[in-house]
Amino acid sequence: WKFLRVTPKQSFLIIFFPVFYSGLNFIDLMVRQGNIDNPPKTPLVPGFECSGIVEALGDSVKGFEIGDRVMAFVNYSAWAEVVCTPVEFVYKIPDDMSFSEAAAFPMNFVTAYMMLFEVANLREGMSVLVHSAGGGVGQAVAQLCSTIPNVTVFGTASSFKHEAIKDSVTHLFDRNADYVQEVKRISTDGVDIVLDCLCGENTGKGLSLLKPLGTYILYGSSNMVTGETKSFFSFAKSWWQVEKVNPIKLYEENKVIAGFSLLNLLFKQNRGGLIKGVMDKLLNLYNNKKIKPVVDSLWALEEVKEAMQRIHDRGNIGKLILDVEKAPTPLVRNSSKEDNEKLTSNQY
Numbered sequence: 014w015k016f017l018r019v020t021p022k023q024s025f026l027i028i029f030f031p032v033f034y035s036g037l038n039f040i041d042l043m044v045r046q047g048n049i050d051n052p053p054k055t056p057l058v059p060g061f062e063c064s065g066i067v068e069a070l071g072d073s074v075k076g077f078e079i080g081d082r083v084m085a086f087v088n089y090s091a092w093a094e095v096v097c098t099p100v101e102f103v104y105k106i107p108d109d110m111s112f113s114e115a116a117a118f119p120m121n122f123v124t125a126y127m128m129l130f131e132v133a134n135l136r137e138g139m140s141v142l143v144h145s146a147g148g149g150v151g152q153a154v155a156q157l158c159s160t161i162p163n164v165t166v167f168g169t170a171s172s173f174k175h176e177a178i179k180d181s182v183t184h185l186f187d188r189n190a191d192y193v194q195e196v197k198r199i200s201t202d203g204v205d206i207v208l209d210c211l212c213g214e215n216t217g218k219g220l221s222l223l224k225p226l227g228t229y230i231l232y233g234s235s236n237m238v239t240g241e242t243k244s245f246f247s248f249a250k251s252w253w254q255v256e257k258v259n260p261i262k263l264y265e266e267n268k269v270i271a272g273f274s275l276l277n278l279l280f281k282q283n284r285g286g287l288i289k290g291v292m293d294k295l296l297n298l299y300n301n302k303k304i305k306p307v308v309d310s311l312w313a314l315e316e317v318k319e320a321m322q323r324i325h326d327r328g329n330i331g332k333l334i335l336d337v338e339k340a341p342t343p344l345v346r347n348s349s350k351e352d353n354e355k356l357t358s359n360q361y
């Protein structure tokens with residue numbers, strides 16, 4: 014990366030910085046498994062967000078200086094020691110926010126904010142259903158809902174997470190429970206907003222739960238990630254289009270159906286300016302102590318395999334972060350024989 018450091022002048026709207034922390038998102042698993050549309054050619058460095066210090070600026074960058082503490086969206090390549098990204102995807106870190114929090118912030122909170130306030134129109138007294146409520150996006154959704162008075166949040170999550178996250182959502186169900194029945198038992202006419210990251214059979218269920226004028230948003234397909242490396246994405250897509258969406262029914266029932274992809278909005282549809290405005294609002298909420306990223310765990314870059322395994326195994330509560338400067342924990346420790354056997358059985 015020494016080479017990169019002497020070339021920032023080649024493009025005038027670019028910022029270079031050494032990375033301290035990077036966010037690990039579920040989408041990174043999907044990239045690795047080939048479960049996304051048009052993946053870039055390999056070899057590639059994964060990762061879409063990170064934090065660090067500005068080291069070099071392009072010729073006419075305004076508003077940033079060398080030494081600024083920043084976080085950024087990066088179009089891949091965030092899991093690195095140095096990144097280079099257009100200035101429109103870079104944001105200053107508030108004084109009170111740590112670098113590790115900053116790496117946990119952009120993806121989860123911008124996604125949650127965009128869905129709740131830009132795509133749907135969350136207002137006082139409304140109700141929201143969110144899946145994977147204990148995850149990075151799920152916890153951001155729960156916190157943003159609590160900034161609006163009298164919002165009811167229904168969440169699903171693996172049972173072992175319930176104790177840790179029970180205060181962040183109003184009603185929590187096991188991910189295997191019949192959540193349609195559970196929600197209807199509490200709220201007979203359903204919910205105003207359904208956030209669905211489990212594309213497929215949940216689409217019909219989500220739509221059936223909407224109140225009149227309610228909004229269903231599809232924003233992920235976590236359930237496409239399996240033990241296999243094969244992509245079922247296109248299959249799921251056609252299934253979804255053919256069987257689940259009937260526009261005439263939407264019209265008769267007064268329902269809104271939407272999709273949301275932050276990465277496409279930023280990197281394919283040129284909406285960096287819109288996201289900058291959203292980031293300002295979010296940082297304001299952070300400064301007023303209304304929201305705060307929930308960090309699950311920190312990992313060395315060398316431990317990315319174990320970190321990915323943790324999210325794959327549904328073990329995370331909140332966000333996983335890669336710490337560029339952290340030394341990896343020894344995988345086999347110099348401890349007792351018993352401990353080593355335990356570690357081996359944990360597949361370390």
Ligand SMILES: NC(=O)c1ccc[n+]([C@@H]2O[C@H](COP(=O)([O-])OP(=O)(O)OC[C@H]3O[C@@H](n4cnc5c(N)ncnc54)[C@H](OP(=O)(O)O)[C@@H]3O)[C@@H](O)[C@H]2O)c1
Pocket residue numbers: 037038039040120121124144145146147148149150151169170171174188210211232233234235236237238239273274275276324325326327328329331332
């Ligand atoms: N459209 C966008 O712009 C956008 C942006 C960010 C994220 N997303 C999507 O939002 C979802 C959450 O993302 P995240 O990064 O915050 O991840 P996350 O929720 O922190 O972690 C994944 C969690 O999803 C649940 N899960 C559901 N199906 C799973 C499966 N097949 N394998 C493993 N875990 C599964 C597990 O929780 P439980 O067992 O508790 O359910 C797991 O802990 C993902 O679908 C992601 O692709 C979309």
Ligand SMILES: *[C@@H]1O[C@H](CO)[C@@H](O)[C@H](O)[C@H]1NC(C)=O
Pocket residue numbers: 137138139163
């Ligand atoms: C909260 O919202 C619900 C649903 O809109 C409404 O029935 C209830 O009266 C509200 N409660 C308060 C305290 O505003």
Ligand SMILES: *[C@@H]1O[C@H](CO)[C@@H](O)[C@H](O)[C@H]1NC(C)=O
Pocket residue numbers: 052053054088279280281
């Ligand atoms: C981001 O990366 C994708 C995949 O390589 C590419 O198709 C897209 O053009 C890139 N966008 C920007 C703004 O660089």
Ligand SMILES: *[C@@H]1O[C@H](CO)[C@@H](O)[C@H](O)[C@H]1NC(C)=O
Pocket residue numbers: 346347348
């Ligand atoms: C490894 O051994 C050293 C020296 O005996 C000890 O200080 C250290 O705590 C051990 N590490 C672990 C993980 O047990």
